[in-house]
Amino acid sequence: MKAPVYFLMTIILFAVISCKNENNQQTKPVKVDFSISDDNILEAIRKVKEEHTDEQSFRIERGVRQVASLWRESDGNIDEFMKFCVDNFISDDEKLYTAFKKLEHNFEILNGTFNNMSVKLLEPLHLDMGDIHFIDNIMGAYTPASHIDEDLFRNKMAFYIMLNFPSYSLKEKSENAEHWSRKDWAYARIGDLFISRIPAEFLQLASVAATDADTYIANYNIYMGNLVDEDMKTYFPEDMVLISHWGLRDELKTNYNKEDGLVKQKMIYDVMLRIVSQGIPETVINSNEYQWDPKNNKLYKDGEETEFNSEPYTRYEHLLRNFKSLSAMDKYNPxxxxxxxxxxDESMELTQEEIEKLFIDFITSPEIKGVANLISKRLGRNLEPFDIWYDGFKARTNVDEDELSKVTRRKYPTAKAFKNDIPRILMDLGWSREKANYIADKISVDPSRGAGHAWGAEMKGDVAHLRTRVGKDGMDYKGYNIAIHELGHNVEQTITLYDIDYYMLRGVPNTGFTEAVAFLFQANDLKLLGQNSPSDHSKTEALSALDNCWSSFEIMGVSLVDMYVWQWMYENPDANPKELKDAVEKIAIKVWNDYYAPVFGVKDSPILGIYSHMIASPLYLANYPVGHLIEFQAEQYVKNKNFSDEITRMLLQGRVIPQVWMKGAVGSEISGQPTLNAVKKALNVIN
Ligand SMILES: [Zn+2]
Structure with a gap:
């Protein structure tokens, strides 16, 4: 089961929204190219040093440089800059700690209150509250915190933080991890708050490019009933409309072991290749006016072949616009x-080299070949490139879902009934009655419009929200299964906010971790319902290892293509959409030939270039496979141990960097090895 929506509200202060404050007459035009000269920086450092001991040299140098890097003409002249540094640098430990605690408290107020405003403004859109009014849409899209960053630069609090709390690069954080105390980590996290200051017009530009790319992808539908083979035969239902690439991929998955399944899969594969190469006729995108033979790329109108124009590299134009608008911010991110x-490095807190190595080690491991052979044996044919989406390792429970729904409907006729049961659920997972009540008191269960989501609080005294869908006759099994997943998010959100030693360390390192925790809860759903797990336990475990392995294998390749394409764009910043198209195809084929062709026995497939994320969510893809690995490692570790103790221990590490969190949680860094070890065992069980 895939993750439902999870609202990541960890750093709402950084909400990337921009708009000009028309009412603020005081606003001076910002001259962004203003910079403080090296001589002036050295002079400021010298002046601050005069007042303090040598012990503070590192902090002074870094602090002053950081302030200088984001100081603009509108913040004051050179003398004011120097005076600011001299007046505000703190060397006394106790005074520094007082400043830190005060700032931490203030950020909790700001984060918590803004978060609460967003939670409430969005209620009409998120909760089952009847018709949505025009006002609900406008106010739901409004981000109350959008100006806070610039406000904190204006009142100099941002500079005060930068001057006193050095920010550390990922590399430095890793190197310091051995000897840093919890307080050092908390100081480093406050130092992370202000490391860039991007002029509003750049944010605006990026936001428009991102929205346009999103809209392009959201409207990229293929009318499947209009696809024909060379004999003008159709294979898909007339009314089937699929979005690229998710819809196409999911349809491909469902066609294993079906009548005409292989023909349909090949047809979908041909469509995908035409999208990657942009040979696709422009008139078949989001339209059912023509019949299209994707294999031979022929277009028909009422059975007559007709001329057409191919899509004019629009896909790559969007990717280029994202690249241009995002790389334009480079100079504002020292x-x-x-x-x-x-x-x-900044968002995932894993370096590109680290991720690349992790993925390549995994996809070149000998176990992959074993899984491929098993799939080929099961399909009774040689593998095709689209078998990266082979879907036959899903462990189907042998419990009847309708029967389970009867149980869940009886147990949970309303959202409130689920809420009342949370203490019992937590006690079944090992928490004491007292602690279970303590956590449950901080979670509100609300009936949602959509499938459900979890939205955490950002300040103590506030509650986390579990949004769940409860039908007229109660909660069905699907809804219950999702609710347990979301409860996992809520427990994580609650423990890492209320029980953490420093507010600045609340949360987990990145999205992969919060999903891993939620999946650990979800895996217990049947047990929590008083049902026995599926009878053949070793087979279920084997299938889950194979499934985790094959889906990681697939998406790691896609992520590598994404990574190499961005490197290529940085090397060729003036490329046009056609050149970018050629490069993407070349890169996708190279990754395929290097790592996938040896497994599939088929060369030169550009299929790894099809993901829509690459166009609409720049460089996000790597989060998925990393999440798969973390989830598997944590699951293996927690098995046969006390669930609540282990989860609590892992969570109380808070937002240190990912590799440090993993070492603390399971004793080793993020690794594909546990999955591969399980696959080795699984191949024996299944074979
Ligand atoms: Zn989730």
Whole structure:
């Protein structure tokens, strides 16, 4: 089961929304190219040093440089800059700690209150509250915190933090991890708050490019009933409309072991290749006016072949616009000066090299070949490139879902009934009655419009929200299964906010971790319902290992293509959409030939270039396989141990960096090895 929506509200202060404050007459035009000269920086450092001991040299140098890097003309002249540094640098430990605690408290107020405003403004859209009014849409899209960053630069609090709490690069954090105390980590996290200051017009540009790319992808539908083979035969239902690439991929998955399944899969594969190469007729996108033979790329109108124009590289035009608008911000990010570094080092807190190595080690491991052979044997044919989406390792429970729904409907006729049962659920997972009540009191269960989601609080005294869908006759099994997943998010959100030693360390390192915790809860859903797990336990475990392995294998390749394409764009910043198209095809084929062709026995497939994320969510893809690995490692570790103790222990590490969190949680860094070991065993069980 895939993750439902999870609202990531960890750093709402950084909400990337921009708009000009028309009412603020005081606003001076910002001259962004203003910079403080090296001589002036050295002079400021010298002046601050005069007042303090040598012990503070590192902090002074870094602090002053950081302030200088984001100081603009509108913040004051050179003398004011120097005076600011001299007046505000703190060397006394106790005074520094007082400043830290005060700032931490203030950020909890700001984060918590803004978060609460968003939760409430969005209620009409998120909760089952009847018709949605025009006002609900406008106010739901409004981000109350959008100006806070610039406000904190204006009142100099951002500079005060930068001056006193050095920010550390990912590399430095890793190197310091051995000897850093919890307080050092908390100081480093407050130091992370202000490391860039991007002029509003750049944010605006990026936001428009991102929205346009999103809209392009959201409207990229293929009318499946209009696809024909060379004999003008159709295979898909007339009314089937699929979005690229998710819909196409999911339809491909469902066609294993079906009548005409292989023919349909090949047809979908041909469609995908035409999208990657942009040979696709423009008139078949989001339209059912023509019949299209994707294999031979022939277009028909009422049975007559007709001329057409191919899509004019629009796909790559969007990718280029994202690249241009995001790389335009490079010079305003002194610590992570490329978008590649911002996506990996800053957001995921794993370096690009680290991720690349992790993925390549995994996809070249001998176990992969074993899984491929098993799939080929099961299908009774040689593998095709689209078998990266082979879907036959899903462990189907042998319990009847309708029967389970009867149980869940009886147990949970309303959202409130689920809420009342949370203490019991937590006690069944090992928490004491007292602790279970303590956590449950901080979770509100609300009936949602959609499938459900979890939205955490950002300040103590506030509750986390579990949104779940409860039908007229109660909660069905699907809804219950999702609710247990979301409860996992809520427990994580609650423990890491209320029980953590420093507010600045609340949360988990990145999205992969919060999903891993939620999946650990979800895996217990049948047990919590008083049902026995499926009878053949070893087979279920084997299938789950094979499934985790094959889906990681697939998406790691896609992520590598994404990574190499961004490197290529940085090397060729003036490329046009056609050149980018050629490069993407070349890169996708190279990754295929290097790592997938040896497994599939088929060369030169550009299929790894089909993912829509690459166009609409720049460099996000690597989060998925990393999440798969974390989930598997944590699951293996927790097995046969006390669930609540282990989860609590892992969570109380808070937001240190991912590799440090993993070492603390399971004793080793993020690794594909546990999955591969399980696969080795699984191949014996299944074979
Ligand atoms: Zn989730």
């Amino acid at each position: 610590i992570y000066p490329t978008y590649i570094e911002r996506a990996y």
